[in-house]
Amino acid sequence: MTPENLQTDDALxxxxxALAEFLGRQFPDASAAQCQLAxxxxxxLGDGHLCLPIKMLEEHAAAHGLPQASSAELLENNxxxxxxxxxxxxxxxxxxxxxxxxxxxxxxxxxxxxRCAREVLSGPDLAQPLSRxxxxxxxxxxxxxxxxxxxxxxxxxxxxxxxxxxxxxTGKTTTVVKLLALHQMLAQKEGRQLTIRLAAPTGxxxxxxxxxxxxxxxxxxxxxxxxxxIGAIPHEAITLHRLLGSQRDSRHxxxxxxxxxxxxxxxVDEASMIDIDMMAALLDAxxxxxxxxxxxxxxxxxxVEAGAIMGDLCRDADEVAYSADxxxxxxxxxxxxxxxxxxxxxxxxxxxxxxxxxxxxxxxxEHILDLATAVNSQRTDKANALFDGQxxxxxxxxxxxxxxxxxxxxxxGLAALLKLIDQNRPAEQADSADIDRWAQLALNHLKHQQLLxxxxxxxxxxxxxxxxxxxxxxxxxxxxxxxDHPFFEGEPLLVTKNxxxxxxxxxxMGLVLDHPVHGLRVAFDDGLNGVRWILPxxxxxxxxxxxAITVHQSQGSEYRRVxxxxxxxxxxxxxxxxxxxxxxRASRQFVLLEMNPDVFNAAxxxxxxxxxNLASRLHDDWSE
Numbered sequence: 001m002t003p004e005n006l007q008t009d010d011a012l013x014x015x016x017x018a019l020a021e022f023l024g025r026q027f028p029d030a031s032a033a034q035c036q037l038a039x040x041x042x043x044x045l046g047d048g049h050l051c052l053p054i055k056m057l058e059e060h061a062a063a064h065g066l067p068q069a070s071s072a073e074l075l076e077n078n079x080x081x082x083x084x085x086x087x088x089x090x091x092x093x094x095x096x097x098x099x100x101x102x103x104x105x106x107x108x109x110x111x112x113x114x115r116c117a118r119e120v121l122s123g124p125d126l127a128q129p130l131s132r133x134x135x136x137x138x139x140x141x142x143x144x145x146x147x148x149x150x151x152x153x154x155x156x157x158x159x160x161x162x163x164x165x166x167x168x169x170t171g172k173t174t175t176v177v178k179l180l181a182l183h184q185m186l187a188q189k190e191g192r193q194l195t196i197r198l199a200a201p202t203g204x205x206x207x208x209x210x211x212x213x214x215x216x217x218x219x220x221x222x223x224x225x226x227x228x229x230i231g232a233i234p235h236e237a238i239t240l241h242r243l244l245g246s247q248r249d250s251r252h253x254x255x256x257x258x259x260x261x262x263x264x265x266x267x268v269d270e271a272s273m274i275d276i277d278m279m280a281a282l283l284d285a286x287x288x289x290x291x292x293x294x295x296x297x298x299x300x301x302x303x304v305e306a307g308a309i310m311g312d313l314c315r316d317a318d319e320v321a322y323s324a325d326x327x328x329x330x331x332x333x334x335x336x337x338x339x340x341x342x343x344x345x346x347x348x349x350x351x352x353x354x355x356x357x358x359x360x361x362x363x364x365x366e367h368i369l370d371l372a373t374a375v376n377s378q379r380t381d382k383a384n385a386l387f388d389g390q391x392x393x394x395x396x397x398x399x400x401x402x403x404x405x406x407x408x409x410x411x412x413g414l415a416a417l418l419k420l421i422d423q424n425r426p427a428e429q430a431d432s433a434d435i436d437r438w439a440q441l442a443l444n445h446l447k448h449q450q451l452l453x454x455x456x457x458x459x460x461x462x463x464x465x466x467x468x469x470x471x472x473x474x475x476x477x478x479x480x481x482x483x484d485h486p487f488f489e490g491e492p493l494l495v496t497k498n499x500x501x502x503x504x505x506x507x508x509m510g511l512v513l514d515h516p517v518h519g520l521r522v523a524f525d526d527g528l529n530g531v532r533w534i535l536p537x538x539x540x541x542x543x544x545x546x547x548a549i550t551v552h553q554s555q556g557s558e559y560r561r562v563x564x565x566x567x568x569x570x571x572x573x574x575x576x577x578x579x580x581x582x583x584x585r586a587s588r589q590f591v592l593l594e595m596n597p598d599v600f601n602a603a604x605x606x607x608x609x610x611x612x613n614l615a616s617r618l619h620d621d622w623s624e
Contacts, residue, residue: 012039012040012043012064013042013043013046015042016039016040016042016043016046017039019038019039019042020035020036020038020039021035023035023038023080023088027079027080029079030078030079030080031073033061033073033074034073034074034078034079034080035080036061036064037057037061037074037075037078037080037089037096038080038088038089038098039064040052040057040060040061040064041089041096041097041098042098043060043064044611045098045101045306047610048302048303048305048306048307048308048610049306049610049611049612050097050101050104050105050276050306050307050610050611050612050613050614051095051096051097051101051102051611051612051613052095052096052097052611053094053095053611054071054075054091054094054095054096055094057071057074057075057096058070058071061074075091075096081096085099085102085103087099090102092613093613093616093617095611095613101276101306104276104277104280105276105612105613105614105617106617107280107283107284108276108279108280108283108309108614109614109617109618111283111284112161112283112313112349112618113348113618115159115160115161115292116159116160116161116348116349116351116352117159118159118160118288119158119159120157120158120159120160120291121157121158121186122329122332123154123328123329123330123331123332123333123334124332124333125157125186126153126154126157126182126333126334127332127333127334129182129185129186130150130153130154130182130333130334130335131334132185132223132224132225133150133153133178133181133182133185133223133225134147134149134150134153134178135223142358144338145338145358146336146337146338146339146357147335147336148166148170148354148355148356148357148358149171149174149175149178149356150334150335151330151335151337151354152164152175152179152354152356153175153178153179153182154329154330154333154335155326155330155351155352155353155354156179156291156293156352156354157179157182157183157186157291158329158351158352159291159352160288160289160290160291160292161291161292161293161352162291162292162293162294162352162353162354163271163293163294163295163313163314163317163349163352163353163354164176164179164293164294164295164353164354164356165295165296165297165298165310165314165317165353165354165355165356166297166355166356166357167297167299167356167359167369167372167373167376167584168297168359168368168369168372168584169359169360169365169369170356170357170358170359170360171356171358171360172269172295172296172297172356173209173212173213173216173269174216174219174360175295175356176213176267176269176293176295177213177216177217177219177220177233178220179267179293180196180233180234180265180267181220181225181229181230181233183196183264183265183291184196184229184232184233185229187264188228188229188232193232194232194264194265195262195263195264195265196233196234196263196264196265196266196267197234197238197243197261197263197265197266197267198210198213198234198236198237198238198266198267198269199237199238199239199240199242199243199266199267199268199269200237200238200239200240200268200269200270200273200556201239201240201268201270201271201273201274201278201303201556202239202270202273202505202506202507202508202555202556203239203495203498203504203505203506203507203508204505204507204508204509204556204557205237205269205270205273205507205555205556205557206237206238206239206269206505206556207237207508207525208556208557208558209237209269209270210235210236210237213233213234213235213237214235217230217233217235220233237269239498239505240268240274240278240282241253241498241505242500242505243255243261243266244261244281244282244285246498246500248500251277253281253285255285256281256284256285257284257285259285260285260286260287260290261285261286261287261290263286263287263290264289264290264291265290265291265293266282266286266290266291266292266293267293267295268282268292268293268294268295269295269296269556270295270296270555270556271294271295271296271309271310272296272297272298272300272301272302272303272309272310272311272555273296273303273304273555273556274294274303274307274309274310275303275304275305275306275307275309276303276305276306276307276309276612277305277306277307278303279307279309294310294313296310297310297584298310298311298313298314298317298355299376299577299580300555300577300580300581300584301551301552301555301577301578301581302577302608302610304552306610307610307612307614308609308610308612309614311610312612312614312615313349313353313614313615313618314349314353314355315347315349315615315619316347316349316350316353316619317350317353317355318355319350320337320339320340320341321341321346321347321350322337322341322346322350322351323346323350323351324346325351326346326350326351327341347618347619348618348619349615349618349619365391365587365588367386367389367390367391367392368391368392368583368584368586368587368588368590370386371383371386371387371392371583371590372580372583372584374386375576375579375580375583375604376576376580378576378604378605378607380600380601380604380605383600383604384600384601387592391588391589391590392589392590392592393589393590393591393592394591394592394594395591395592395593395594396594396595396597397593397594397595402593403451403465403468403469403563403565403593404469404472406451406563406591406593407449407451407469407547407563408472408476411448412445412448412449412560412561413449414469414473414478414490414547415476415478416445417442417445417446417490418473418478418479418490420441420442420445421438421442421489421490421513424438424441424442425438425514425516426438426516427516428516428517430516435515435516435517436530436531438513439511439513439523439531439533440525440529440530440531442511442513442523443511443523443524443525443531446492446509446511447557447558447559447560448559448560448561449559449560449561449562449563450549450554450557450559450561450562450563450585451465451469451547451548451549451563451565452548452549452550452551452554452562452563452564452565452582452585453465453548453549453550453551453564453565453567454550454551454566454567454573454574454578455550455567455571455573456550458567459567459568460565460566460567460568460595462544462545462548462549462550463544465547465548465565466544466545466546466547466548467545469545469547469548470491470545470547473490473491474488478490479491482520484520485520485536485537486536486540487512487520487522487536488512489512489513489514489520490511490512490513491511491512491545491546492509492510492511492512492545492546492547493509493510493511493512493522493539493543493544493545493546494507494508494509494510494543494544494545494546494549494553495507495508495509495510495539495542495543496542496543496544497542499538499539499542502532502534502538502539503526503532503534504524504532504534504539507553507556508524509524509546510522510523510524510534510539510543510546511523512536515533518533520536521533521534521535521536522534522535522536522539522543548565551564551578551581551582554581554582554585555581555585557585558585558586558587559585559586559587560586560587560588560589561586561588561589561590561591562582562583562585562586562589562590562591563591563593564579564582564583564590564591564592564593565593565594566592566593566594566595566596566599566600566603567595567599568595568596568599569596569599570598570599570602570603570606572606572608574599574602574603574606575603575606575607575608576603576604576605576606576607576608577607577608578603578608579600579603579604
């Protein structure tokens with residue numbers, strides 16, 4: 001941990017103060033300052049941290065109105081504190097936790113250690129099926145470089161836990177499909193068929209995974225795999241909430257240690273979005289003989305809620321930190337590593353983690369990768385020099401409304417979308433298939449472009465942007481307000497809550513369309529090349545405008561063109577992780593709109609670490 005970089009908001013939340021007051025009543029022998037310590041630790045959760053480093057106590061106490069409280073006064077003889085988890089606050093690893101989050105962190109670490117210890121397959125078991133999935137022609141195409149995708153499949157089959165990470169275009173989905181084929185191939189050899197479940201944190205990410213996997217099946221056929229094997233590979237992903245059986249108005253799930261999932265292999269994509277509560281629930285629900293594989297980009301933004309699970313688990317992923325046993329296993333599996341192993345020992349998780357390092361993106365997308373790499377390495381000079389080259393634009397906001405110009409004009413713009421809706425409108429007598437095709441055409445166009453902002457509120461926040469763009473759509477005569485509905489045709493809407501009855505999830509993007517038969521409806525892509533039509537009244541309280549969404553809300557999505565609007569001044573929410581995430585949503589073009597050119601550089605130079613001890617628990621408690 002690096003507490004010196006800790007970013008906090010000086011204001012305690014009502015829930016933080018309420019906790020201090022409650023504990024004061026429950027523990028009357030605790031001083032006011034000692035109860036306030038609980039409020040300080042609780043406030044950390046609001047910033048995504050799981051704990052408060054002890055070396056930061058005095059700074060935080062002063063910032064929240066306790067200038068006279070030293071660390072000793074807050075910690076010594078504090079009846080709220082214990083190191084064994086028997087009190088509301090826990091001191092562990094030079095940090096203070098609320099008991100619940102200390103328990104979650106220690107349980108997750110214990111569960112992962114146990115899964116890593118359960119070796120399933122040996123290197124020789126994997127050699128022949130891996131050679132089928134990764135033929136010599138593919139190896140030759142690498143020109144002697146390490147085949148990281150092959151390594152990822154091998155290590156993900158070694159035990160009951162695996163991690164596959166990598167940046168944009170490195171072939172994570174291709175690797176997942178081959179991993180699924182590998183597991184089914186081995187099971188069919190024994191006369192079995194595995195139950196495989198695919199999931200992602202949001203509906204949007206699940207739909208994208210489903211689409212990507214379906215598109216990869218043809219490559220398996222070209223590799224000579226038979227249809228029976230390919231047919232045994234699932235192509236539909238669902239949300240983690242749906243996988244675990246979310247229960248209404250509860251943080252509990254239907255599946256847990258008492259009622260585990262029926263699954264032999266669970267693969268979770270976009271794992272950087274998983275918070276600590278969801279990770280604990282997922283591990284709790286998996287049977288002991290089920291393999292869990294997490295997939296995602298470790299450098300993206302952390303989860304909205306507390307924790308940075310993927311970042312913690314991938315702490316050493318940039319290094320080639322494999323032990324002698326792991327190297328021997330890989331050699332027996334037919335995998336060769338050309339890179340020299342790092343001299344940092346052999347941490348536990350490194351033996352179960354592969355970082356995909358080669359980008360397979362087309363040449364017309366290399367600029368996106370170059371910019372993302374420069375931002376991720378915090379090279380502001382390199383990043384600035386790349387702009388206004390192929391597919392990268394940077395525009396100041398002085399003098400004119402560049403948001404409108406970028407958003408409305410061009411083949412991906414709003415004007416083109418609304419024209420497409422009108423020109424392809426089905427006749428009243430059209431059948432349902434024709435109507436669905438029309439809606440799908442419009443929904444696909446909606447994916448071409450997206451305006452992103454780091455903020456919810458303020459002049460550059462999505463609330464103000466959506467209101468302004470909505471007025472401009474009407475003012476330009478591109479749409480007309482509906483007399484009986486709060487929405488109008490052509491308006492994109494982002495779902496903000498999981499809604500199981502109508503069948504849409506938090507993060508799903510819909511489009512308001514005038515159905516030729518039923519009138520105004522919101523159309524959603526159902527992820528299976530179909531359309532789900534929903535009454536606007538059912539969604540009114542659970543959607544926001546979709547013209548502009550936050551960078552967090554964009555995770556799990558890909559657009560041909562991304563427009564990022566930065567505010568006029570720096571704030572701690574801006575970070576290199578946020579800028580990197582925004583850039584990597586784009587596949588063809590990235591546009592930066594800014595009010596102050598210094599803000600971009602400040603954001604790239606700022607990291608947003610989250611404080612936990614999950615990585616150190618796994619590293620220190622068990623290393624090879």
